[in-house]
Amino acid sequence: VQLVESGGGLVQAGGSLRLSCAASGSIFSINAMGWYRQAPGKQRELVAVVTSGGSTTYADSVKGRSTISRDNAKNTVYLQMRSLKAEDTAVYYCNALTKIAGISADYWGQGTQVTVSS
16 A cells, blocks of 8 residues: 655644545555654654544544545545644654454555644
8 A cells, every 4th residue: 555645834823734645556455544643752643544434533632623534536535624733733644554364554654744833
């Protein structure tokens, strides 16, 4: 599975941004896709995830300000972020969780920088 992210950039506090992640390869094996982020000096953390069945989970820090969605026809997952804060500044990584013959595996994109100026 290959993941290509796009949509990061510089945005002012209070603004919005939409990240996209296009998957290719063994997409039939993908159970869930999500977004993680890593700020300087901090561990990578979950932002949001959507399962193949459409269930979503959000980190408390972004709940109510972000929406994750999945376009199965385009093999793409989106993260719409609103009311951005300086603490949302991080490198955002797309993740795909696959499962084949009972064996799970994680795939990661290269990351896209999101910088929120206050």
